[in-house]
Amino acid sequence: MHLVWGNMRRKKTRTVLTLLSIVVAFVLFGFLSAIRQALTGGVSLEGANRLIVRHKVSIIQMLPIDYQRRMEQIPGVAAATHQTWFGGIYQDPKNFFMQNPVVPEEFLDMHPEFVLSAQERKAWLSTRTGAIVGRKTAERFNWKIGDKVPIQSTIWSQKNGSYLWEFDIVGIFDGRDKNTDTTPLFFRYDYFDEARRMWTGMVGWYTIRVKDTAKAAEVANLVDAEFENSSAETKTEAEGAFVQAWAKQIGDIALITASILGAVFFTILLVTGNTISQSVRERTGELGVLKAIGFTNTQILALVLAESCTLAVIGGVLGLGIALLLTAKGDPTGGMLPLFFFPARDVAMGLGISVALGLVTGFFPALQAMRLRVADSLRRI
Amino acid sequence: MSEKSADGALVDVSGVEKVYHRGSEDIQVLKDLHLQVPAGEFLALMGPSGSGKSTLLNLIGGLDHPTRGTVTIAGERVDQLSDRRLAAWRARHIGFVFQLYNLMPVLTAERNVELPLLLTHLSRSERKQHVAAALEAVGLLNRAQHYPRQLSGGEQQRVGIARGIVTDPTLLLCDEPTGDLDRKAGDEILNLLQALNREHGKTIIMVTHDPHASARASRTVYLNKGQLSREQLN
Numbered sequence: 001m002h003l004v005w006g007n008m009r010r011k012k013t014r015t016v017l018t019l020l021s022i023v024v025a026f027v028l029f030g031f032l033s034a035i036r037q038a039l040t041g042g043v044s045l046e047g048a049n050r051l052i053v054r055h056k057v058s059i060i061q062m063l064p065i066d067y068q069r070r071m072e073q074i075p076g077v078a079a080a081t082h083q084t085w086f087g088g089i090y091q092d093p094k095n096f097f098m099q100n101p102v103v104p105e106e107f108l109d110m111h112p113e114f115v116l117s118a119q120e121r122k123a124w125l126s127t128r129t130g131a132i133v134g135r136k137t138a139e140r141f142n143w144k145i146g147d148k149v150p151i152q153s154t155i156w157s158q159k160n161g162s163y164l165w166e167f168d169i170v171g172i173f174d175g176r177d178k179n180t181d182t183t184p185l186f187f188r189y190d191y192f193d194e195a196r197r198m199w200t201g202m203v204g205w206y207t208i209r210v211k212d213t214a215k216a217a218e219v220a221n222l223v224d225a226e227f228e229n230s231s232a233e234t235k236t237e238a239e240g241a242f243v244q245a246w247a248k249q250i251g252d253i254a255l256i257t258a259s260i261l262g263a264v265f266f267t268i269l270l271v272t273g274n275t276i277s278q279s280v281r282e283r284t285g286e287l288g289v290l291k292a293i294g295f296t297n298t299q300i301l302a303l304v305l306a307e308s309c310t311l312a313v314i315g316g317v318l319g320l321g322i323a324l325l326l327t328a329k330g331d332p333t334g335g336m337l338p339l340f341f342f343p344a345r346d347v348a349m350g351l352g353i354s355v356a357l358g359l360v361t362g363f364f365p366a367l368q369a370m371r372l373r374v375a376d377s378l379r380r381i
Numbered sequence: 382m383s384e385k386s387a388d389g390a391l392v393d394v395s396g397v398e399k400v401y402h403r404g405s406e407d408i409q410v411l412k413d414l415h416l417q418v419p420a421g422e423f424l425a426l427m428g429p430s431g432s433g434k435s436t437l438l439n440l441i442g443g444l445d446h447p448t449r450g451t452v453t454i455a456g457e458r459v460d461q462l463s464d465r466r467l468a469a470w471r472a473r474h475i476g477f478v479f480q481l482y483n484l485m486p487v488l489t490a491e492r493n494v495e496l497p498l499l500l501t502h503l504s505r506s507e508r509k510q511h512v513a514a515a516l517e518a519v520g521l522l523n524r525a526q527h528y529p530r531q532l533s534g535g536e537q538q539r540v541g542i543a544r545g546i547v548t549d550p551t552l553l554l555c556d557e558p559t560g561d562l563d564r565k566a567g568d569e570i571l572n573l574l575q576a577l578n579r580e581h582g583k584t585i586i587m588v589t590h591d592p593h594a595s596a597r598a599s600r601t602v603y604l605n606k607g608q609l610s611r612e613q614l615n
Contacts, residue, residue: 002492003485003487003488005487007487010487285483289485292444293496293500294471294473295468295500296465297468298465373445375439
């Protein structure tokens, strides 16, 4: 290890610059992972048995309320409920968070990942203008139970022509899992449906729970077949696919992040590979001496790989650490990316990538060092 | 392993040829060379550049294979060993001292001397003891924590010798050990080698251009165009 450390200190500027480039790559990796998580990761494990039914044409087309009853009669469907995009603004358009009207009992039954106390649940059921809000948004705006919250809808006007809706905060829910989004506000559909001026009896989309996850695809086909040739045909898909379809309005996030990271790591591969290769070339004589005193080819190979891996892992750990610190503050957009965090799974993957980076960048220089003939290398001193 | 071959020589080079191929050209560096070195001898190899001195030293040290002939050291046919076994054999039996010292610039004198011991099963404290003994033998125990750049050429070469003897090898091979030193420092190195030979019975083969250096050896053999031309007892 003394030799590995010593060799890294040999050309300090070169080592530091290479290290910095690796650090930057891993910080970028952390940020892109957090963004991808924010855009596509909002599906809890609970969502595995949930399907989303939306209008076949697009998510902004509405579906009739009576679809729910018909869906509940389809074999394989355990329960169904609906939501509608409200698109409201609280005080300022930049204060973005989702608000949807729902049917409280059905909604809470469908989404056990939203944790609400029995008392708050009861209050919601008994308060017509009641709304529950996620902990993150409640803390963001310092809302407390009992507060009256005005929200300006960008879509829905009331029968009196006003776009301003008022809700009574009756509950603040927490997320059961780390990736549960606790930014939305949910209010009662009955209040919404009676008060809105247009599209009464229409909802945004349905969530259905299937009895058997293994038969989810079959149920999805049955649902779509049920409404085929109607004025509002449906498209049923897994909740995960639905969330990703939302994200894909921006673009294929996975492809975009993979492409950026691919380009970054390829560049880092060349930079680090060149550094190690140059370092090996400069030390041909020293490697020859090590071989002369009895180091085997395998030990020389391991020495060079240890150097490249040490460099890559130090850079990787620093970069991932910085990314963790920077993403720990949460959503940098003030509400657009509520699930912005660097998942532990991706941190582990980053560590794996750093080791792989070390092995790949060190492989050819190590092979070159291993194949050096002792007598030849001593002659090059 | 016996320490000597049948006829009593520690080093027995017999009928050795070495041919290098450069493109379509064959360059014969050593031709039908025979050399025996008894244990405890301090042998100097002299000759003009290109006469094959270093090549012969490389063959004896197991750094290269002969094209023909045999190299037997302490009863073992070195020319027949695979690269992997040769590496282990070198670690056990050979100490090298190079003209340009060839110390690792990133390691202290102590760590440089310790390098060959990393290939043994010695514990850390045992290694430390051996390193201290080797540095003491070359008079540099007080410079153990110095890096090569903080040492003079003569001191660096003494560290190189300490590294060469730290494993107590069967044979110490020196390739122009004074070639890069001034006369005074060179003399100190030669005194040291002589002491290792006389007081510790170390067998030494030294390649040199310098008659002053070869005079310190017990025997000098001269190479010319890949063959032994003459020898002289000092």
